[in-house]
Amino acid sequence: LAPPARALAAPRSAAAQTRWLHQPPARNKHNNINMPTNTEWAIALVLPLNLTLAAWYLLSTSSEDNNHNVTPSYYFKLWCFYFFLDATYGYLLHTILLVPARWIARRLPGAVVPSSSDNEEENKLLVQQEESSNDISLDWPSMDAIAKLPQDWVVSRLDTFDKERKVSGDDNEGRQVSKSTKKQKKKVKAKNSKSVNNSQQYNNTLSDEKSTNATTKHKTSTHQPYYLNHVRGSTRIRQASQRIGAAVGSILASYMICHLSAASMTLQDIGWTFPSTRNDYNMLVMQDLAWGFLIGSSIVTIIFIMEVCLGWIKIVGFFQTVVPNESFAINFLWDVLFHVGVSINEEVMLRGWMFMLGCCGILVMALDWFEESSTAATFSIVASIILQSSLFSFLHLHSPGSTHVSLLNLFLGGIAASINVMVAGGSLWLGIGWHFGWNIFMGHVLGRSTSGIPMSCACIDVVPRPKISGKKCFETYHGGTFGPEQGVLAPLAYIIGILLVVFVYGFDGMRVWRDGLISSCSL
Numbered sequence: 001l002a003p004p005a006r007a008l009a010a011p012r013s014a015a016a017q018t019r020w021l022h023q024p025p026a027r028n029k030h031n032n033i034n035m036p037t038n039t040e041w042a043i044a045l046v047l048p049l050n051l052t053l054a055a056w057y058l059l060s061t062s063s064e065d066n067n068h069n070v071t072p073s074y075y076f077k078l079w080c081f082y083f084f085l086d087a088t089y090g091y092l093l094h095t096i097l098l099v100p101a102r103w104i105a106r107r108l109p110g111a112v113v114p115s116s117s118d119n120e121e122e123n124k125l126l127v128q129q130e131e132s133s134n135d136i137s138l139d140w141p142s143m144d145a146i147a148k149l150p151q152d153w154v155v156s157r158l159d160t161f162d163k164e165r166k167v168s169g170d171d172n173e174g175r176q177v178s179k180s181t182k183k184q185k186k187k188v189k190a191k192n193s194k195s196v197n198n199s200q201q202y203n204n205t206l207s208d209e210k211s212t213n214a215t216t217k218h219k220t221s222t223h224q225p226y227y228l229n230h231v232r233g234s235t236r237i238r239q240a241s242q243r244i245g246a247a248v249g250s251i252l253a254s255y256m257i258c259h260l261s262a263a264s265m266t267l268q269d270i271g272w273t274f275p276s277t278r279n280d281y282n283m284l285v286m287q288d289l290a291w292g293f294l295i296g297s298s299i300v301t302i303i304f305i306m307e308v309c310l311g312w313i314k315i316v317g318f319f320q321t322v323v324p325n326e327s328f329a330i331n332f333l334w335d336v337l338f339h340v341g342v343s344i345n346e347e348v349m350l351r352g353w354m355f356m357l358g359c360c361g362i363l364v365m366a367l368d369w370f371e372e373s374s375t376a377a378t379f380s381i382v383a384s385i386i387l388q389s390s391l392f393s394f395l396h397l398h399s400p401g402s403t404h405v406s407l408l409n410l411f412l413g414g415i416a417a418s419i420n421v422m423v424a425g426g427s428l429w430l431g432i433g434w435h436f437g438w439n440i441f442m443g444h445v446l447g448r449s450t451s452g453i454p455m456s457c458a459c460i461d462v463v464p465r466p467k468i469s470g471k472k473c474f475e476t477y478h479g480g481t482f483g484p485e486q487g488v489l490a491p492l493a494y495i496i497g498i499l500l501v502v503f504v505y506g507f508d509g510m511r512v513w514r515d516g517l518i519s520s521c522s523l
Contacts, residue, residue: 035102036095044095048088052256055081059260070263070521075361078265082257082353090249090345094242101241110326111234133400133454134229138322141226141463145316153314155225155466225466227481228447229400229454230322233331236456240334243341250348269360270352271421271428285429291504292420292433297441299497303489304446312478313448317461331457335444338453343435346395347428350388350414351421358384363521377518381422389414400452401481409490416494423501425509426516434497442484449483 036044059081105111146154254272258265267273273285307313321328359380366376392414393407417431424430443450447458465474479487 035099040095044088044092048085048092051081051084051088052260055085055256056260059257060262070360070364072361072365074263075357075364078257078261078263079353079357079361082253083349085253085256086246086250086349088249089252090246092245093248093252094245097241097245098238101238105234105237108234108237108326108330110232110321110323132231132235133452134224135231135235135454138230138232140228140230140322141316142320145461145463148316149314149463152468152471153463153465155468224481227401227464227466227475228449229452229481231454231456232323233321233326233334233456236331236334236338236454239454240338240341243338243345245341247341247344247348250345254348254352268426270348270356271426272348272352273427284427288424288427288429289433291501292430292435293437294433295497295500295504296434296437297445298437298500299493300438300441300446300448300484302496303484303487303493304442304448306489307448307478307484307487310477311465312474313462313464315460316463319457319459320461321457322455326456328457332444332459335455335457336440339436339439339443342439343432346392347417347431347435350392351417351431352428354388354391355384355418355421356426358387359517360521363517367521373518377514380517381514385415385418388418392417396451399482401449401479401483401486402452403482403486405476406451406479406482406486409485409494412491412494413485416498419498420501422510422513423505423507426513430501430505434501449479449481451485452482 058077141149251272254267254270258267258269304313308315319328321331359377362383363376363380366379367373370376370379389411393410396402396406396410399406417435420431420434421428439450439453442448443453443455444457445459447455447460447462448464449455464478464480467473467475477488479485479490484490484493
C-alpha cells in the first residue's frame with residue numbers, strides 16, 4: 001500500500017517517516033475500517049446467487065430445434081450467462097481474498113500503515129492508492145540508475161508538464177501556474193548547466209519538481225518522463241488477489257454453465273479440462289504449457305534484445321525493487337500470481353467461451369447460408385476470430401498509455417491466440433502458457449511495461465528512452481507507458497510466435513479440431 005499523496009506536499013521528518021513506515025498495525029475494532037463493507041458483502045453474495053438461480057431456470061429448457069440441433073440463440077444465451085456469472089463470481093472471490101490480502105499487505109517489509117488505527121482519512125487514502133496504476137510518491141529511476149544513463153537521456157518531469165496539462169484539460173489551473181512553471185523550468189535549466197554528472201543533474205531537478213507538484217497539485221502519472229508505472233509490493237498483492245479471484249471465478253462459472261446447460265456441454269467443449277488420472281493426458285497438458293511458456297517468453301526476449309541493440313532502452317540494474325527495503329522474492333511472487341490469474345481468466349473467457357463457443361453458434365447459422373459445410377466452418381472460424389480479437393483489444397481500451405496503435409497490435413495478438421487454440425486441437429493450455437510467459441517475461445523479468453501494468457520489481461531494470469523537447473521521440477518505437485505491445489516490433493513478435501507454434505505442432509491438430517467442429521454441428 002502506498003503512502004497518501006498529500007505526503008508529498010508536507011513531507012514528514014525523518015523520525016516521523018520512520019514511525020510511518022515501521023509502526024505495526026494497530027489491533028482493535030478500527031482495524032477493519034478499509035475492509036469490505038456490509039453492503040459490498042451483500043452485493044457480492046446476492047448477485048451470484050440470483051444469477052445462478054436464473055441460469056438454472058432458463059438454461060434447463062430445451063435447447064434444440066426440430067432437427068435436434070442446438071439453436072444459435074441458445075449458444076448466445078450460454079455466453080451471456082457465462083459473462084454475468086464470470087463477473088459476479090469473480091467479484092465475490094475477490095471480495096473474499098481482499099481481506100487476507102490487505103491483512104498481509106500491512107505486514108510486508110516496506111509496507112505503509114496508518115499512523116493510528118482510527119485515522120479514517122489515512123485509511124481511505126491508502127485504499128484509493130490501491131487502485132492507482134502509478135505511485136507518484138516513489139522516486140524512480142533511482143540516483144544510481146540515472147548515473148548510468150547517457151547525458152541526453154537525463155530529463156526532468158517538468159519537460160512533460162505542458163503535455164500533461166493539455167491531457168488533464170484544466171485550463172484555469174494551467175493559466176494560474178503557467179508563470180510559476182516557466183520560472184521552475186528556468187531554474188532547472190540553470191542548475192542543469194552547472195551539473196557535473198548525470199546524478200547531480202537529476203538531484204538538482206528533483207526538489208523543484210516536488211515543489212511544483214505541491215503548488216499545482218498536479219499528478220505526473222499521465223506522462224512520466226521515463227514512462228514506466230511503479231507501485232509498492234504491498235499494493236501488488238491486492239491486485240494479485242483481484243486477478244486470482246477473477247481466474248477462479250472464470251473456472252467456477254464455466255463449471256456451472258456446463259452443469260446447468262440442457263445442451264450437454266462439457267468443459268472440454270471450451271478447451272478447458274483439468275489434469276486427470278491418465279498419465280498420457282497429464283503429459284499433454286504439461287507439454288502444451290511448457291511449449292506455450294517457452295515460445296511466449298522467447299519472442300519477448302527477441303524484441304527486448306532488438307530494443308537494446310537499437311538504443312531504445314538502457315539496462316540500469318538487476319534484481320531490484322522499486323522500494324529498497326522491500327523483498328524481491330515476495331514482490332515477484334505477487335507478480336507471478338497476478339499473471340497466472342490474468343492468463344487463465346482471459347484465455348477461458350475469450351478463447352474458450354468467445355472463440356470456441358462462438359464457432360459453434362455461428363456455424364449452426366452458417367450451415368443454412370452455405371452449401372458446403374467446410375465453407376460454413378471456415379466462415380464461422382474467421383468470424384469468431386474477429387469477434388474475440390475485437391473484444392480482447394477493447395478490454396485494454398482504458399489501460400495506462402493505450403492508443404489506437406496498441407489496440408490494433410492487441411487485435412493481432414488475439415488472432416495469434418486463436419491460432420494457438422486451433423493448432424493445439426482445441427486446447428487452451430498452449431495459449432495459457434504463451435500468455436503467462438509473454439506477460440511475466442515482458443513485465444517482471446525484462447522490466448518492460450505490459451499493457452501499462454505497474455511494477456514493484458524486475459529481474460532486469462531498464463529505462464526507456466524518454467521524450468525530450470526538440471529531439472526525436474522514441475515512444476512510437478518502444479511503446480511508451482503501455483509497453484512493447486504498443487511498439488513497432490509487436491506485430492513481428494506475433495508473427496514469429498505463430499511460426500514457432502506451427503513449426504512445433506504442425507496443422508494436424510487444427511484439422512482434427514475443425515473436423516470435430518463440423519461433425520458436432522452438422523445434421
